Amino acid sequence: MALRSLFLRGLDGDAKAYRDFLQQLSAHLRAFLGKRLFGWPDEVEDLVQECLLAMHNQRHTYQSDQPLTAWVHAIARYKMIDLLRAKSVRDDLHDPLDDDLAVFAESAEEASDARRDLGGLLETLPERQRLPIVHVKIEGLSVAETANLTGMSESAVKVGIHRGLKALAARFGNRWGEAA
Amino acid sequence: MKTDDLVAMLANGDVAVPRRAASRRLRWALLAGVPVSLLILFAEYGMRRDIVQAMFWPMFWVKVLFPLCIAAAGYVAVHRLARPGVAVRQAWLGAALPVLGIWALAAIAWFTMQADDRMPSLMGQSWRICAASIGLMALPVFAATLVALKGMAPTRPALAGAAAGALAGGVGASVYALHCMELTAPFLAVWYVSGIAVPVLVGAVLGPRLLRW
Numbered sequence: 114m115a116l117r118s119l120f121l122r123g124l125d126g127d128a129k130a131y132r133d134f135l136q137q138l139s140a141h142l143r144a145f146l147g148k149r150l151f152g153w154p155d156e157v158e159d160l161v162q163e164c165l166l167a168m169h170n171q172r173h174t175y176q177s178d179q180p181l182t183a184w185v186h187a188i189a190r191y192k193m194i195d196l197l198r199a200k201s202v203r204d205d206l207h208d209p210l211d212d213d214l215a216v217f218a219e220s221a222e223e224a225s226d227a228r229r230d231l232g233g234l235l236e237t238l239p240e241r242q243r244l245p246i247v248h249v250k251i252e253g254l255s256v257a258e259t260a261n262l263t264g265m266s267e268s269a270v271k272v273g274i275h276r277g278l279k280a281l282a283a284r285f286g287n288r289w290g291e292a293a
Numbered sequence: 294m295k296t297d298d299l300v301a302m303l304a305n306g307d308v309a310v311p312r313r314a315a316s317r318r319l320r321w322a323l324l325a326g327v328p329v330s331l332l333i334l335f336a337e338y339g340m341r342r343d344i345v346q347a348m349f350w351p352m353f354w355v356k357v358l359f360p361l362c363i364a365a366a367g368y369v370a371v372h373r374l375a376r377p378g379v380a381v382r383q384a385w386l387g388a389a390l391p392v393l394g395i396w397a398l399a400a401i402a403w404f405t406m407q408a409d410d411r412m413p414s415l416m417g418q419s420w421r422i423c424a425a426s427i428g429l430m431a432l433p434v435f436a437a438t439l440v441a442l443k444g445m446a447p448t449r450p451a452l453a454g455a456a457a458g459a460l461a462g463g464v465g466a467s468v469y470a471l472h473c474m475e476l477t478a479p480f481l482a483v484w485y486v487s488g489i490a491v492p493v494l495v496g497a498v499l500g501p502r503l504l505r506w
Contacts, residue, residue, distance in 0.1 A: 123308050124308070124310055124312070125309055126307070126308060128304055128305070128306075131303075132304035135300040135303055136297075139296050139300060162296055165299060165300065165303065166299070167446070167506070171506070172310055173310040173314040173315050174445050174446045176376060176379070177312070179376070180378070183377075183379070184376070184377050184378040185378075187377035187448050188377045188378075188446065188448070190448070191446075
């Protein structure tokens with residue numbers, strides 16, 4: 114069924130249709146954003162979720178006589194510009210991880226091992242991601258204490274934790290990310 | 294969180310929204326703001342005493358209606374800007390034409406009147422307080438419209454703020470016109486237009502800061 118009529122039925126309270134709508138919408142968004150953010154494949158899925166959330170919260174601003182794609186693309190573009198702006202601000206905090214670091218290759222080979230060497234894994238992260246994770250997630254300090262200890266700003270600590278955990282989780286399965 | 298989980302979460306529970314919910318927000322903003330503006334007029338300024346007599350003068354209606362046209366155009370523009378993917382189209386003309394019209398009237402009056410009468414007709418008795426008073430009377434509608442916009446999705450926040458300013462400034466000016474004694478086109482062209490321009494500019498500056506979503 115067409116995306117628009119699913120959406121309209123959802124707006125009238127049909128949760129099943131609304132769910133189908135969101136499902137198809139996320140595929141559409143993934144393609145739309147993927148084409149425009151091909152340099153940052155990691156950001157696309159985050160942004161898809163961000164857009165879904167925004168469209169859900171703003172669904173009352175859709176006019177039923179308006180083309181749905183115009184509405185969807187305007188929101189997606191707005192959120193994408195938001196992301197690019199935020200990215201340019203925090204780019205200096207961000208060290209991309211190299212996929213073919215030797216440590217990852219070794220760890221992947223030992224993936225069947227239930228126990229992994231936490232310390233060794235953390236060593237692969239740049240300091241601005243490793244220190245926040247060690248202090249906050251392992252030693253149990255607060256974000257503010259960690260910021261004091263390391264001399265980083267609080268938002269840098271949060272970004273470091275977020276990015277560090279994501280980088281680790283991406284390579285060792287979601288179980289890891291959720292457990293942390 | 295996985296995207297599928299997010300979808301499941303969002304589609305869970307009551308997903309219905311009332312049709313036209315967004316338009317209703319803006320209507321409520323206007324219904325809440327205009328009475329407060331009128332209240333300021335009656336409490337602080339008072340209606341002009343000869344209001345009944347003034348209603349027979351065309352210039353009085355020019356003074357009341359040209360800001361109302363700007364307000365109407367602002368209202369339409371706010372509506373469109375509050376929704377992602379809706380073009381503003383001709384609404385800007387609705388705000389610009391009344392201003393051009395009053396400027397044309399002022400120019401005609403200026404060049405047809407005696408040189409000695411020009412400055413008095415431009416400054417009137419009340420030029421000092423005119424723009425500030427219009428700004429004050431615009432404030433309730435301005436604040437209410439921004440609150441309404443905050444719950445919507447303006448993808449061009451500076452324009453949306455400016456349109457909210459045009460709506461509020463237009464309402465403020467035509468409310469103030471019920472008090473103001475000035476009736477010359479040059480006065481309206483300068484002081485009324487300035488009074489309306491202030492909320493427009495403030496809106497354009499505040500929009501990107503206040504209307505993020």
